[in-house]
Amino acid sequence: MKAISVLGSTGSIGTQTLQIAEEFPEQFKVVAxxxxxxxxxxxxxxxxxxxxxxxxxxTSLLPELEQxxxxxxxxxxxxxxxxxxxxPDGLNVAASWESADxxxxxxxxxxxxxxxxxxxxxxxxxxxxxxxxxxxxxxVVLPELKKSGSRLLPADSEHSAIFQCLQGTPWAENAxxxxxxxxxxxxxxxxxxxGGAFRDWPAKDLAKATxxxxxxxxxxxxxxxxxxxxxxxxxxxxxxxxxxxxxxIDYNEIEIVIHPxxxxxSMIELADSSVLAQLGWPDMKLPILxxxxxxxxxxxxWRRLSLTEVGELSFxxxxxxxxxxxxxxxxxxxIGGTMPAVLNAANEEAVxxxxxxxxxxxxxxxxxxxxxxxxxx
Amino acid sequence: MKAISVLGSTGSIGTQTLQIAEEFPEQFKVVAxxxxxxxxxxxxxxxxxxxxxxxxxxTSLLPELEQxxxxxxxxxxxxxxxxxxxxPDGLNVAASWESADxxxxxxxxxxxxxxxxxxxxxxxxxxxxxxxxxxxxxxVVLPELKKSGSRLLPADSEHSAIFQCLQGTPWAENAxxxxxxxxxxxxxxxxxxxGGAFRDWPAKDLAKATxxxxxxxxxxxxxxxxxxxxxxxxxxxxxxxxxxxxxxIDYNEIEIVIHPxxxxxSMIELADSSVLAQLGWPDMKLPILxxxxxxxxxxxxWRRLSLTEVGELSFxxxxxxxxxxxxxxxxxxxIGGTMPAVLNAANEEAVxxxxxxxxxxxxxxxxxxxxxxxxxx
Numbered sequence: 001m002k003a004i005s006v007l008g009s010t011g012s013i014g015t016q017t018l019q020i021a022e023e024f025p026e027q028f029k030v031v032a033x034x035x036x037x038x039x040x041x042x043x044x045x046x047x048x049x050x051x052x053x054x055x056x057x058x059t060s061l062l063p064e065l066e067q068x069x070x071x072x073x074x075x076x077x078x079x080x081x082x083x084x085x086x087x088p089d090g091l092n093v094a095a096s097w098e099s100a101d102x103x104x105x106x107x108x109x110x111x112x113x114x115x116x117x118x119x120x121x122x123x124x125x126x127x128x129x130x131x132x133x134x135x136x137x138x139x140v141v142l143p144e145l146k147k148s149g150s151r152l153l154p155a156d157s158e159h160s161a162i163f164q165c166l167q168g169t170p171w172a173e174n175a176x177x178x179x180x181x182x183x184x185x186x187x188x189x190x191x192x193x194x195g196g197a198f199r200d201w202p203a204k205d206l207a208k209a210t211x212x213x214x215x216x217x218x219x220x221x222x223x224x225x226x227x228x229x230x231x232x233x234x235x236x237x238x239x240x241x242x243x244x245x246x247x248x249i250d251y252n253e254i255e256i257v258i259h260p261x262x263x264x265x266s267m268i269e270l271a272d273s274s275v276l277a278q279l280g281w282p283d284m285k286l287p288i289l290x291x292x293x294x295x296x297x298x299x300x301x302w303r304r305l306s307l308t309e310v311g312e313l314s315f316x317x318x319x320x321x322x323x324x325x326x327x328x329x330x331x332x333x334x335i336g337g338t339m340p341a342v343l344n345a346a347n348e349e350a351v352x353x354x355x356x357x358x359x360x361x362x363x364x365x366x367x368x369x370x371x372x373x374x375x376x377x
Numbered sequence: 378m379k380a381i382s383v384l385g386s387t388g389s390i391g392t393q394t395l396q397i398a399e400e401f402p403e404q405f406k407v408v409a410x411x412x413x414x415x416x417x418x419x420x421x422x423x424x425x426x427x428x429x430x431x432x433x434x435x436t437s438l439l440p441e442l443e444q445x446x447x448x449x450x451x452x453x454x455x456x457x458x459x460x461x462x463x464x465p466d467g468l469n470v471a472a473s474w475e476s477a478d479x480x481x482x483x484x485x486x487x488x489x490x491x492x493x494x495x496x497x498x499x500x501x502x503x504x505x506x507x508x509x510x511x512x513x514x515x516x517v518v519l520p521e522l523k524k525s526g527s528r529l530l531p532a533d534s535e536h537s538a539i540f541q542c543l544q545g546t547p548w549a550e551n552a553x554x555x556x557x558x559x560x561x562x563x564x565x566x567x568x569x570x571x572g573g574a575f576r577d578w579p580a581k582d583l584a585k586a587t588x589x590x591x592x593x594x595x596x597x598x599x600x601x602x603x604x605x606x607x608x609x610x611x612x613x614x615x616x617x618x619x620x621x622x623x624x625x626i627d628y629n630e631i632e633i634v635i636h637p638x639x640x641x642x643s644m645i646e647l648a649d650s651s652v653l654a655q656l657g658w659p660d661m662k663l664p665i666l667x668x669x670x671x672x673x674x675x676x677x678x679w680r681r682l683s684l685t686e687v688g689e690l691s692f693x694x695x696x697x698x699x700x701x702x703x704x705x706x707x708x709x710x711x712i713g714g715t716m717p718a719v720l721n722a723a724n725e726e727a728v729x730x731x732x733x734x735x736x737x738x739x740x741x742x743x744x745x746x747x748x749x750x751x752x753x754x
Contacts, residue, residue, distance in 0.1 A: 164651060168544020185674045190684070257684060267656070267684075271676040274541060274663055275656040279644070286651055297562045299648040307567070307634060307644075307692035315684035 002292065005032035005100035005124070007091065007115050010041045012223045013106030013129040013155065013288065018045060020289050023300075028292055032097040034090075034107070034115065039065055043072070050078050055094035057111070059086030091115040096122035102292065104155065105130040108225055109348055113137055120150040127291035129155040131238050134245040136341040142180055142245065152178035152246065153291040158191050158239050159246055160287030161265035161278035167295075169270070171247065182248040188269035189243050192259040193318065194282075196230035199260055203322040209361035211354065228351045232364055233318060237329020238347075241340050244333055251333050256326060258316045263305070280305055324365040332372065339372070346371030379669065382409035382477035382501070384468065384492050387418045389600045390483030390506040390532065390665065395422060397666050400677075405669060409474040411467075411484070411492065416442055420449070427455050432471035434488070436463030468492040473499035479669065481532065482507040485602055486725055490514055497527040504668035506532040508615050511622040513718040519557055519622065529555035529623065530668040535568050535616050536623055537664030538642035538655035544672075546647070548624065559625040565646035566620050569636040570695065571596045571659075573607035576637055580699040586738035588731065596639040596659045605728045609741055610695060614706020615724075618717050621710055628710050633703060635693045640682070657682055701742040709749065716749070723748030 004021060008014045014035075021028045030049040035042045036057050042065065046054060056062055062084055069081070085093045095103055095115035103119040104127040105112055112130035117137075119126055121144060128134075133141055133152070145152065154160050166172055171183035197214050198206060214231045215224050229235035233256070240254045262282040269275050280286050281303060289298065307313075320327055325347070332343035350367035353359045359367060381398060385391045391412075398405045407426040412419045413434050419442065423431060433439055439461055446458070462470045472480055472492035480496040481504040482489055489507035494514075496503055498521060505511075510518055510529070522529065531537050543549055548560035574591050575583060591608045592601050606612035610633070617631045639659040646652050657663050658680060666675065684690075697704055702724070709720035727744040730736045736744060 164545070164653065167546070168541070168549060172545060185676075187676075188681070259684075264654075269681065270674050272663060272666055272670070272674045273657065273677050273679045273681055274667065274674070275682050276541065277641075277654045277656055279652040279654055280650065286649060289649055290651065293649070297647050297649045297651070299562075300650050302650045304565070304646065304650055305652050307636075308694045311692060313690040313692075315688060315690075317685045 001026070002028050002101045003031045003099050004028055004292065005094055005097050005103045005119070006030060006106065007034045007095055007103060007112065007119075007130075008036075008106035008108065009033040009045055010035045010038040011106050011108060012226075013104065013284065015041075016285050017104045017106065017127075017288055017292075018049060020285060020292060021049065024298060027298060031099050032094040034094045037061065039068065043068055046078055046082060047072070047076055050080070051082050052080075052099065053083040053085060053094050053097050055085045055090035057087065057091060059090070062086045088114055092118035095119040096124070098122075100124060102127060104288070104291070105133065108223055110136060110345065117141065117144060120144045120148055123148045123150055125151045125153060127155040127288065128152045129288075131156075131242060132344055134242045135238050136344045138180075138245045138340070139337065145178060153294055154242075154246060155284075155288050155291045156239070157280075157282070157284060157287045158266040159242060160290055162189055162243065162247060162268055164278045164290065165266075165268045165276040166247070172295075176248065178246050180245050180248045185271040186247065186249060186268060187271050187273075188253045188255060189247060189249055190255045190257050190267040190269065190275075191236055191239055191243065192257050192262070192264050192266050193233060193236040194230065194262045195258045195260055195318075196233060196235070197227065198231050198322075199258070203319065206322070207360065207362055211357060214354070214361055224355060225348070225351055228354060228364075229347070231361070232325040233323035234325035234329060234347050234364075234368075236318075237326045238344065240329055241333040251330055256318050258318050259313065261310060261313050263307070263310055263313055279307075325368065328365060328368055328372065342372055343368060378403070379405050379478045380408045380476050381405055381669065382471055382474050382480045382496070383407060383483065384411045384472055384480060384489065384496075384507075385413075385483035385485070386410040386422055387412045387415040388483050388485060389603075390481065390661065392418075393662050394481045394483065394504075394665050394669075395426060397662060397669060398426060401675060404675060408476050409471040411471045414438065416445065420445055423455055423459060424449070424453055427457070428459050429457075429476065430460040430462060430471050430474050432462045432467035434464065434468055436467070439463045465491055469495035472496040473501070477501060479504060481665070481668070482510065485600055487513060487722065494518065494521060497521045497525055500525045500527055502528045502530060504532040504665065505529045506665075508533075508619060509721055511619045512615050513721045515557075515622045515717070516714065522555060530671055531619075531623060532661075532665050532668045533616070534657075534659070534661060534664045535643040536619060537667055539566055539620065539624060539645055541655045541667065542643075542645045542653040543624070549672075553625065555623050557622050557625045562648040563624065563626060563645060564648050564650075565630045565632060566624060566626055567632045567634050567644040567646065567652075568613055568616055568620065569634050569639070569641050569643050570610060570613040571607065571639045572635045572637055572695075573610060573612070574604065575608050575699075576635070580696065583699070584737065584739055588734060591731070591738055596637075601732060602725075602728055605731060605741075606724070608738075609702040610700035611702035611706060611724050611741075611745075613695075614703045615721065617706055618710040628707055633695050635695050636690065638687060638690050640684070640687055640690055656684075702745065705742060705745055705749065719749055720745060
């Protein structure tokens, strides 16, 4: 039985993690939850999972949560009333909760950083879904990992694919797991990208892309911010930086391949030129489950992949002009230090402004570039 | 430095193995060769590789080989004159040659069986390219493997792909390597098939298929017998039986998928529904090298796979009517015992008759079926 702490339990990764915990009640129990504002859903989750501690990022909502929990009919009340905590300290308490074996970091953006660090400092293994942990904070996170012995297990589909493919190589030895130490024999990583919402749009039409256009992803069901990142391919650019840190591989050996069907989730090329790939239907549950069950695999009744049903898998190189964010990410990664943090913060801000209809879709890379040049747009 | 014995050194697998040995002179040395009639090539191979022993299946050619070797100009003579042996006993001597660490079994057909058994009985690991070892002789070979501790490493591209994908699973533990013991968590094997020479022919045209038609393979450069087996899909049927023995998996969990580009060499599905695949250009050198270097991988300068260059990978289910040999193989495997041996012998004979233009292409499955019903055509 593995005890799980779920940071961001009401988000996309969080809810899927809880679904998995429900599907495998013999394997996993949820001991800690953290959430934002969705009190109704948190109450539902408390009823189902009986966590030991619940943290709300917004402390002012704690009294409401407590009242509503206490107002539940007796038969719906949790067996043991959970400890309720709030604010940044509260998130840290849930992230480093003693009985947890593994912390799923499903909080989107830089808000996920401090609780992730708390989890690492308490020596927990992490299922990493928060991109910023490595992109914005690798210089802080990597030494902390080394100190505490925590391991980062990638929960997104691309890095999970690479993680799965690497199992039979020296990388799988604990020593190299997310240490940034190069793996002998790992020659190249190929990250597949669906191409996002504008995959089939001519570049010239992107000027009129609306928020609704940018937030409808062809293959994956994800949060809004990540879906926009997928449309700009910044998502993939950030994954390049993550892959660099997770797998200790040079930027010039990380390649992005547009693969519209999202069936091959990523690939590794080994020294002898053999390529290993991990495939599956586009569904985040598998990579999340793999983090939870690793190094084992659990039997699932999930829909089995049928390539004859898919029929065709296609691949093309990404168009640099259509996806300027991709190059910005490679450039920031290459500079290193705090530049990926600047890139990420600028992107987070630019996407927020786009989602609030303050700037256009094509302004996103311009805003990021300006931030990287230390200028205002 | 690994010492290699190459059975069938002048054939397709043998010559490629020797090319690899030349490419990696620090890693491999060739200590034993066996060949059939191609004396000129054997002499060339002796000059290049300086083996300790050379066996010819046809004893009557030994004097000619000895004379021609001795007639070489002094500077071309081997540093140490190799031991020359002949006939079945001679092949066994080369197969169990003391200084060899690994035996590559590149002899096509049942002729490869006895030297393979000799290698197993002497405790050598084998790079298995001879299909008959498991198909015709599993009931004999498996207990011998258990007794001697020899391991079968698959040298054909499909089983090598599976072997590579399984490295990160419990199967890779020595205990399960080609023992036929089921691997926990291995749920399905998908063998890819190019579809062979008649992939794009309508079934009704197969009646007029000539030997020339059947021996021109679209993707792979292989021997004539195997190329015909590829056109009938018997090749794939035989691989199904091999996979059953190598990986301890039920026949109903081994699937054949037509994949015309031959880029994905095969796939495994794990318990959690994750699929792992091995990819590469169609080139036998990689699976042979992997047998030689396993469990390590060597750095090669070979052409790197580019999926954006390939563009598209396609998949379809094989047509049972067009490929009746496939069903015959599943049926023989399901019956087990000596039935796969009957299937294989009948196929070997039928293909030989087809290559000698004694029977038509469509007679091949009919002849096999008749043999399985213990009748004459």
